[in-house]
Amino acid sequence: MRNEPRGEFEKRGGRGPRVFAPGDLKLLLLALIAEQPCHGYDLIRRIESLFDGAYSPSPGVIYPTLTFLEESELISGTAEGGKKHYTITDAGRLFLSEQAVALDGVRMRIDVSKRSLRGHDRPPEIHEAVHNLRHALHSHNGHWSPQEIVRVAALLNRTAQAIADGTDQ
Numbered sequence: 001m002r003n004e005p006r007g008e009f010e011k012r013g014g015r016g017p018r019v020f021a022p023g024d025l026k027l028l029l030l031a032l033i034a035e036q037p038c039h040g041y042d043l044i045r046r047i048e049s050l051f052d053g054a055y056s057p058s059p060g061v062i063y064p065t066l067t068f069l070e071e072s073e074l075i076s077g078t079a080e081g082g083k084k085h086y087t088i089t090d091a092g093r094l095f096l097s098e099q100a101v102a103l104d105g106v107r108m109r110i111d112v113s114k115r116s117l118r119g120h121d122r123p124p125e126i127h128e129a130v131h132n133l134r135h136a137l138h139s140h141n142g143h144w145s146p147q148e149i150v151r152v153a154a155l156l157n158r159t160a161q162a163i164a165d166g167t168d169q
Contacts, residue, residue, distance in 0.1 A: 019055050019113050024106045025065050030088065030096055031103055033075055037087040040066055041138065051114050053127045056134075 020028070032038075032046055040062050048056040066086060069075045074092035077084035088096070096103070137152075144152075162168060 019051075019057075020106075021109065023102075024109065025057070025061065026069060027096075027099055027103050028106050028110075029062070029065055030069060030074055030092055031106075033086050034088045034093065034096055037085060039080075039083045039085055041083075043086075050110055053124070054114055059138075 028047070029043060032043055038046075040059065043066075044057055044059065044062055066075070066077070066084075069092070070077050070086075073089055074095055075086050075088055077086050079085075140148075
């Protein structure tokens with residue numbers, strides 16, 4: 001049994017360091033939507049860009065936060081071809097103006113996190129390949145046949161094993 005305290009990485013179930021403080025993501029998403037209305041996936045890419053590719057939020061974090069902002073009437077979502085296009089509301093603009101100092105703090109914490117995460121960054125070629133993989137998986141839009149699930153899972157598992165082993169498939 002270990003006597004030393006567990007690190008933040010272990011305490012959070014191995015998910016890695018926390019990037020946003022509570023409330024930061026809501027404020028950041030609101031600010032990004034105010035700058036340019038867009039889809040959820042676009043927001044993921046924009047946040048990834050803010051971190052120079054060193055961090056990419058998962059859809060499982062982004063979409064519930066967008067739902068919260070929409071239910072709070074700070075943004076509105078309009079369905080477009082199976083996706084929602086988000087725009088800020090007047091209430092959202094007012095809230096954002098009232099939170100200007102907090103938003104500056106979020107942007108400052110992003111800069112600090114970005115520098116911290118750079119030590120764990122991938123080369124740009126690998127980052128782009130991972131982005132392409134995410135895009136390919138995202139493009140399925142939940143249309144997974146049982147055969148396709150088996151095929152893609154096997155392909156990804158073989159690739160992961162080959163990377164870990166330092167071999168080609």
